[in-house]
Amino acid sequence: MDTFQPLASAAESACCTPSGRPALGAAEAQARARVLKALSDPNRLRLLSIVKAGDGGEACVCDLTEPLDLGQPTVSHHLKILVDAGLLHREKRGTWAYYSLVPGALEAAAVSVTTL
Amino acid sequence: MDTFQPLASAAESACCTPSGRPALGAAEAQARARVLKALSDPNRLRLLSIVKAGDGGEACVCDLTEPLDLGQPTVSHHLKILVDAGLLHREKRGTWAYYSLVPGALEAAAVSVTTL
Numbered sequence: 001m002d003t004f005q006p007l008a009s010a011a012e013s014a015c016c017t018p019s020g021r022p023a024l025g026a027a028e029a030q031a032r033a034r035v036l037k038a039l040s041d042p043n044r045l046r047l048l049s050i051v052k053a054g055d056g057g058e059a060c061v062c063d064l065t066e067p068l069d070l071g072q073p074t075v076s077h078h079l080k081i082l083v084d085a086g087l088l089h090r091e092k093r094g095t096w097a098y099y100s101l102v103p104g105a106l107e108a109a110a111v112s113v114t115t116l
Numbered sequence: 117m118d119t120f121q122p123l124a125s126a127a128e129s130a131c132c133t134p135s136g137r138p139a140l141g142a143a144e145a146q147a148r149a150r151v152l153k154a155l156s157d158p159n160r161l162r163l164l165s166i167v168k169a170g171d172g173g174e175a176c177v178c179d180l181t182e183p184l185d186l187g188q189p190t191v192s193h194h195l196k197i198l199v200d201a202g203l204l205h206r207e208k209r210g211t212w213a214y215y216s217l218v219p220g221a222l223e224a225a226a227v228s229v230t231t232l
Contacts, residue, residue: 033160040156
């Protein structure tokens with residue numbers, strides 16, 4: 001078990017103050033964590049992978065259940081999370097919905113990890 | 117609500133088969149999701165940020181409670197998750213534990229997102 005001692009604040013504690021720039025702010029951390037949370041599920045990563053590999057960078061929802069052996073409600077749930085996080089774009093065309101990656105979204109998520 | 121139809125398999129369905137490489141495998145997706153899950157919490161992102169900005173790229177555990185206004189058990193819980201995910205290294209020196217980033221771990225997590 002680690003032991004702790006009270007500190008006045010990181011800025012006032014000369015002995016231990018990190019010398020770099022300030023730690024990530026709370027609001028920015030929340031925003032980054034939200035996208036990373038959408039990415040933190042193996043089925044959602046696989047859905048993104050299928051969409052990314054699809055013809056023209058998109059995939060019909062009709063192609064997304066069989067490869068993952070998931071039911072329709074589960075796939076729809078995961079897709080909604082990915083859309084809400086700004087990672088996938090959804091377009092209804094005729095009977096089917098088609099999903100594509102939001103341009104730059106995965107790259108932005110990656111940068112959010114390397115620029116902490 | 118999207119409508120679905122049964123497919124023989126993605127590989128056999130000529131009309132809808134993604135032309136790219138196969139979707140991310142289940143085991144690889146699980147491994148990537150595990151690290152991303154560790155990153156998907158705002159307090160853990162802030163802890164990593166403080167460690168990264170620390171003198172010599174490390175931070176004493178005694179510096180990690182005050183900036184986030186979290187209790188010791190909560191901070192210890194988050195740090196354990198980050199260590200277990202291979203993102204942080206922990207070294208006990210004297211009274212305190214010191215944490216540093218595992219070299220290349222954040223970059224690897226970023227690549228795991230952009231190479232789906």
